Amino acid sequence: xxxxxxxxxxxxxxxxxxxxxxxxxxxxxxxxxxxxxxxxxxxxxxxxxxxxxxxxxxxxxxxxxxxxxxxxxxxxxxxxxxxxxxxxxxxxxxxxxxxxxxxxxxxxxxxxxxxxxxxxxxxxxxxxxxxxxxxxxxxxxxxxxxxxxxxxxxxxxxxxxxxxxxxxxxxxxxxxxxxxxxxxxxxxxxxxxxxxxxxxxxxxxxxxxxxxxxxxxxxxxxxxxxxxxxxxxxxxxxxxxxxxxxxxxxxxxxxxxxxxxxxxxxxxxxxxxxxxxxxxxxxxxxxxxxxxxxxxxxxxxxxxxxxxxxxxxxxxxxxxxxxxxxxxxxxxxxxxxxxxxxxxx
Amino acid sequence: xxxxxxxxxxxxxxxxxxxxxxxxxxxxxxxxxxxxxxxxxxxxxxxxxxxxxxxxxxxxxxxxxxxxxxxxxxxxxxxxxxxxxxxxxxxxxxxxxxxxxxxxxxxxxxxxxxxxxxxxxxxxxxxxxxxxxxxxxxxxxxxxxxxxxxxxxxxxxxxxxxxxxxx
Numbered sequence: 001x002x003x004x005x006x007x008x009x010x011x012x013x014x015x016x017x018x019x020x021x022x023x024x025x026x027x028x029x030x031x032x033x034x035x036x037x038x039x040x041x042x043x044x045x046x047x048x049x050x051x052x053x054x055x056x057x058x059x060x061x062x063x064x065x066x067x068x069x070x071x072x073x074x075x076x077x078x079x080x081x082x083x084x085x086x087x088x089x090x091x092x093x094x095x096x097x098x099x100x101x102x103x104x105x106x107x108x109x110x111x112x113x114x115x116x117x118x119x120x121x122x123x124x125x126x127x128x129x130x131x132x133x134x135x136x137x138x139x140x141x142x143x144x145x146x147x148x149x150x151x152x153x154x155x156x157x158x159x160x161x162x163x164x165x166x167x168x169x170x171x172x173x174x175x176x177x178x179x180x181x182x183x184x185x186x187x188x189x190x191x192x193x194x195x196x197x198x199x200x201x202x203x204x205x206x207x208x209x210x211x212x213x214x215x216x217x218x219x220x221x222x223x224x225x226x227x228x229x230x231x232x233x234x235x236x237x238x239x240x241x242x243x244x245x246x247x248x249x250x251x252x253x254x255x256x257x258x259x260x261x262x263x264x265x266x267x268x269x270x271x272x273x274x275x276x277x278x279x280x281x282x283x284x285x286x287x288x289x290x291x292x293x294x295x296x297x298x299x300x301x302x303x304x305x306x307x308x309x310x311x312x313x314x315x316x317x318x319x320x321x322x323x324x325x326x327x328x329x330x331x332x333x334x335x336x337x338x339x340x341x342x343x344x345x
Numbered sequence: 346x347x348x349x350x351x352x353x354x355x356x357x358x359x360x361x362x363x364x365x366x367x368x369x370x371x372x373x374x375x376x377x378x379x380x381x382x383x384x385x386x387x388x389x390x391x392x393x394x395x396x397x398x399x400x401x402x403x404x405x406x407x408x409x410x411x412x413x414x415x416x417x418x419x420x421x422x423x424x425x426x427x428x429x430x431x432x433x434x435x436x437x438x439x440x441x442x443x444x445x446x447x448x449x450x451x452x453x454x455x456x457x458x459x460x461x462x463x464x465x466x467x468x469x470x471x472x473x474x475x476x477x478x479x480x481x482x483x484x485x486x487x488x489x490x491x492x493x494x495x496x497x498x499x500x501x502x503x504x505x506x507x508x509x510x511x512x
Contacts, residue, residue, distance in 0.1 A: 076376075079376070079380075118399065119399070119474065119475060119476075120399050120400055120403050120475055123400070123403040123404065123407065124403055126407055127403050127406045127407045127410075127411060129411075130406075130407050130410075130411025130412060130415075131406070131410060131411055133415055134383075134415070134418075137415070137418055137419070137422070138380075138418075141376070141418075141422045149422065152422070153419065153422065153423065156415060156418075156419050157419075160412070160415060160416075163411075163412075180475060
């Protein structure tokens, strides 16, 4: 068995690049969130550290690093540390199957801008999403605090409930595209219409579910500070708290990229093949376009957070089970019927 | 050193899965048991990937680690089970358990000792890839597949009926 060292080096570089970009995007999402909030509330937002407050995330990160670290005496120490670590790790895992761009040809060697083009990419995304709840559950339980426990139980039931509708809306997309590989889904959209044209209801359901999976407002019940004193990370301080908050922003970035790839063409853009540009240039342009789409979605997440108030918990559950799942099932049925009709049965 | 990369990975995975499976049984704290079981599921998924059954591996993770174990953890956390409030088991129960478990092991060993297990060459079979699996399920085994889906549906309806009864 020979080991292709060039491939391994290439993948290590790609993985590091994607991780660094995720972290930087997450960091600047915190800045973006404050700026968006400020604009929506007619304020200025952070403007002291650096030009228009651009150094604010660095200042915040430094502050979190140097704060005193407290582990409650009554907590389960191992699980208390495992919680935020898991949250962070799971948040970074999904990026492996997202095609960040087409291929680059460097000195006759084709480099794919996707870490792993596995033929079950969609299921991989779904699997990682279903693991996301462990970080919150373990952290909340290990804190040995009733508010943290309540918040983590809330988070778990919310995420399980919305995972169902999310999976059902993805099944309709899989039926339509006939593949589970994210790269192939993007390539199909490159040569046809974006999937959102065929799956408008599926996209809306997926969007709502990803709000719930990311614990973003209006579904941020696990950290409802006026009921739970802060939520599942109540007992956390210093960088462990930072990890929880950071994982939320990474999740937001990754699910924005997933939505852009699955429903909005990923790295492809209209008329990209008729521009007559060089292959490498086109790839880089495609990556920039993907990031543009992703940033639009991140902005949408923030826009909703500063516009819509939080749900009550029973409303959240009713929406999930009585609205989302039946709608997702209906969408699946409609898609199936349309496919059969098109095939002429 | 006649070990290939695959054998090394197999060895490491097997050791981790055995140790974590022992951890499930031996741990006093139920939450630790659940976590050990999750680790075991992950190593088994690793074995599936070694057999080129990626679909099985990822579905194993989604169903067991992602759904069932979350519910386990959920229940354990809500009931706040821990070593102190665990009821003391009687001694004769322990002995009975050990003897019946041992007898089961002996039967299993006797049954499997003569069984032929054709070695699967890792990577040589493609049945675990999703398109092949789908074609086999929907052509060759379509009736059992549909019947099992009815089974799931009835279980779901049953759960809803039980849930409704309380109101």
